[in-house]
Amino acid sequence: MHRLLSLQFHLLTFTLALAALASQAKAVDFNRDVRPILSDKCYVCHGPDAEARQAGLRFDTEEGALDAIVAGDPDDSDLVFRIESDDEDTVMPPPDSHLVLSDKEKATLRRWISQGAKWEGHWAFEPILRPGEPGVGVNPIDAFVISGLDAKAITPAQPSDRATWLRRVTQDLIGLPPSIAEIDAFLIDQSPVACEKVVDRLLASDDYAERMATIWLDNARYADSNGFQFDNQRTMWPWRDWVIQAFQQNMPYDQFVTEQLAGDLLENPTQQQLIATGFNRNHGYSVEGGITDEEYRVTYANDKTSTAGTLFLGLTMDCTRCHDHKYDPLDMDDYYSLYAFFNTSAESGAPGEPGRDQMAAAPFIEHGFSEDNSSKPVLAMVMKEEPRTTYILKQGLFDQPGEEVSPRTPKVLPSFDGYLPNRLGLARWLCSDDNPLFARVTVNRLWQQFFGIGLVKTSDNFGLQGELPSHPQLLDWLAAEFRDSGWDLQTVIRHIVLSATYRQSSNFRTSIDDPENRLLARGPSFRLPAELIRDQALFASGLLTGKIGGPSVMPYQPPGVWEDLNAPPSHVETYTQSDGSDLYRKSLYTYWRRAAPHPAMATFDSPSRNVCTVQRMATNTPLQALVTLHDPTYIEAARAMGEANAGMSQEAGLAIAQGFREILSRQPRDVELRLLEDLYQDRLDFYRHNPDAAERLLSVGHRVVKRGIDKPHVAALTDVYHTVFNLSETLSRK
Known part of the structure; x- marks a missing residue:
């Protein structure tokens, strides 16, 4: 199946390249080339806002624009006269607006007028028309992507290996890495539907429902507190559980x-x-x-x-x-x-x-x-x-x-x-078929989930100041497919994750000037969301609790966070750390207080949820390293792995390789294994000579240390696994 998808993807290149040939002197496209100029440089004074409109002139409508344009004759158009004027009393935009048209923008407007000044409605408000599809057996996503690449004489990236795809799709669909057993079973399965079976298994899982719910809670501004001045507790978790159940049922x-x-x-x-x-x-x-x-x-x-x-x-x-x-x-x-x-x-x-x-x-x-x-x-x-x-x-x-x-x-x-x-x-x-926005904005957020950025980069703004879609036909095909499938999210998801576009290697391509991967000439790569970073550590360690639903829980949190809210005595609420298995539940169930979000979540860019959030920020800060280095969750997870793997062999390399694979879903390379073995030996020597330090490390967290273990050995393995938890690869979705 892997080879077949790859072959189909690359065979399309020749066919679609023929259709992509066009003259260098392309016609000016109003939505792509002209409207952004008018919106950015003209609408402030000549746009929809009647109170701010100057001279009764507007460029947001065709009728209004024709007052200053003579279609086919730029030299007789007042618009061109104004934008090309050197007189500061005549030139538009005026100097005091601090808006300036570049020479390229002026030339574009002139060329547009000379070509007849064709006007178009804003693309997002136009009806969704299903684009023509390629032949049978070809994923339409790949056809649209290759068409765009061919137009720029770019070839797609090579496919990622099977284990990488499995880790990628598992993280995306259920928010967790695959288990070693799942990896081994997939690598053995050479049937042509091996990938489809994986996707179906993941979509049918409760983990999938919880992953989708985590995203929806941001959209729906869910929290366990009221917000505003005192930010006291309220009961909203039954609604959160309804969301999980809806995704379980593929409602x-x-x-x-x-x-x-x-x-x-x-x-x-x-x-x-x-x-x-x-x-x-x-x-x-x-x-x-x-x-x-x-x-x-x-x-x-x-x-x-x-x-x-x-x-x-x-x-x-x-x-x-x-x-x-x-x-x-x-x-x-x-x-x-x-x-x-x-x-x-x-x-x-x-x-x-x-x-x-x-x-x-x-x-x-x-x-x-x-x-x-x-x-x-x-x-x-x-x-x-x-x-x-x-x-x-x-x-x-x-x-x-x-x-x-x-x-x-x-x-x-x-x-x-x-x-x-x-x-x-x-x-x-x-939800009507006539609404052009509902399907488009929804499938765009789905694409964002799997590629880190939407086909429309501004997923919260499909208006005139929003980004144009990188692949307009692909966006409309996905929207039409979503609508015509009976609004089945899983239908769209299957198309995406089974495409060759999604399967591509995510290695950065220095030969292509496309840092945000808008051309989709490589696979998606981005920093994992806050919840997934914590959950994968708990999963790899075996500590993760599988309970679904119920009241929110309070995992490890530094002292004093809530106390800093300075509420009066009658409204003070105390953070009462959960115990037992509740400490190790998925981050989805962490108590969400608007005025004081869990610091580990907030440090990795989770929102306060005071407002609807459809796109999280993704930053890189030193504070994030402090979380994964010092939060008890990661230390305890590492020591749980150390205890579990300590008895594998007298050779520490086997235990190191086992833990590495449990975290990263792959075997360590020789150089990586040597470095980790050196780290292990250094820490083992330290703990042999400093048994109190081993005791302190192994006492971190709620979980009781097993009796009879070799504490210096387990402590050294703990440091090794903790190091792997802090690798960039661990914190990223490749």
């Missing part, structure tokens, strides 16, 4: 979104569908006394609106809360009409009663959720019995109502006519 994505947005509006909703609506209540709540009820109620509705805009439409709707959008065809009327969908719940901005699990914003609906024969109140949504009138809020101020609006979706997108004017109608509209 169709349209149903997944609908139940979260409007499960309470379905006919005879089940308790689980009501719990699903906790999505709408995931934002922060204030329990501070003396706040203005309406101000905070509006704040919560704003959060819901911005989250829906970012997560489901890929639009920066929040920019229109106080004024019309500066760049996108969105205005305040669009914002508050979308806001109206979330302005009808029986939700208050006033603080809840401390002591009731610190649940805020009464009145709200509670639904019992049994856990250990106890009932917990769960935040969910319920429609207000009497409609609440929605107004455009002047400058976004809660006490400055303006024109009345009704629930509807942005005017630039397909009409909302025919849908119920509530959250259920909104969900149906989002």
Whole structure:
């Protein structure tokens, strides 16, 4: 199967190269070449925002642009006269705007006008049209990628080896490395469907559901605390468990979104569908006394609106809360009409009663959720019995109502006519075949999950200031496939991870000037997310607990983190470290406090989850090394491996190689093994002469040291494994 995919990938090169031949003098493409110039340099003064618009001239619409353009005649076009002028009173953009057109940009605008000034709608707002597919047996992803590479006379990278692909796909799909048994079984299996069997096994696992849920919690701004001033505890984990169950069932994505947005509006909703609506209540709540009820109620509705805009439409709707959008065809009327969908719940901005699990914003609906024969109140949504009138809020101020609006979706997108004017109608509209954004933004985030960066780099912004897609046809093919499959996430995932594009070696290619791999001329490589770094250490050591769901847990954390919040005595909460197996649960279940995220998670760029996050940062800082060097999790994991492997042989090399493979899924190279053996011998000599140091090392963590072990030997192995945990390769997805 491996050779077949590789052969198909490279055979496509010749065929598609013929179709890629084109004249050097290409026609100017409006969306690719012209609109970005107009958006960056002209829209500030001549864009969608009517209040900021100068001279009544606008370049965000074709009708407006034609006031300054004579199609086919750049020399008679006022636009060209202005941008080429040397007179500071005439030239555009004006000097005081601090915006300057480059010579290349001026030439592009001139050439566009001379070619007829063809206008196009913004690519993201256009209908999704399935591009033509290649022949039978060819993964369309590879065809689209090779077409782009051929246009630049670039050949794809060689395929990665089988073990590397297995580690890559296992980490991506379940957030853990493969076990040695799984590696050996895959390397032995030479059947043509070996890769397909691996993918099917992974997609059917509970680990897959937990991995997907981890990503969704960022999107849905999940936390175990209320946020704001005191950031007290609340019960939201039943909603988190609903998400895990939905991914376990491979729930169709349209149903997944609908139940979260409007499960309470379905006919005879089940308790689980009501719990699903906790999505709408995931934002922060204030329990501070003396706040203005309406101000905070509006704040919560704003959060819901911005989250829906970012997560489901890929639009920066929040920019229109106080004024019309500066760049996108969105205005305040669009914002508050979308806001109206979330302005009808029986939700208050006033603080809840401390002591009731610190649940805020009464009145709200509670639904019992049994856990250990106890009932917990769960935040969910319920429609207000009497409609609440929605107004455009002047400058976004809660006490400055303006024109009345009704629930509807942005005017630039397909009409909302025919849908119920509530959250259920909104969900149906989002998931309709006519909506051009919903499928595109979703498959783009999936691509980001597997390649580290989306086909559209700005996964939170598909508007005019967002990045153009690197492979527009591939994006639309994936979106069409997702939609036409019945919104089956796993269908799209299979296409991606079984493609030759995904299989390529991730080695950096110095001959290609493409540091971000936008051309996809090599395999994906990026730093692992925070949760996966911790979880793989626990997995390799055998400490990882497989329990699914339930209340969040509190693993090792430095003292004083919560105490620094300076809450008054009546609101102080103490970090109570979990014990037993709860210490070793997946990071998905770590208690998430907005004002004080777990420091090990935050150091590796996990968000606070105060707002919807669809793309995590990926930084490299010295603090990250301090986490993996000093956090008890990694030391304890290393010593658990040391104890497990200590009795393998009198030759330490076998134990070192075994642990190395358990962590990195490959055998150490000769030079690596020699270096680690030298480290082992050096540390063994040290611990033989300093038994107290061995005792101190082996006492780190909750786990009790086994009796009768050779402590200097185990301590030396611990240092070796701990070193491997700190390798760049361990912290990266190759």
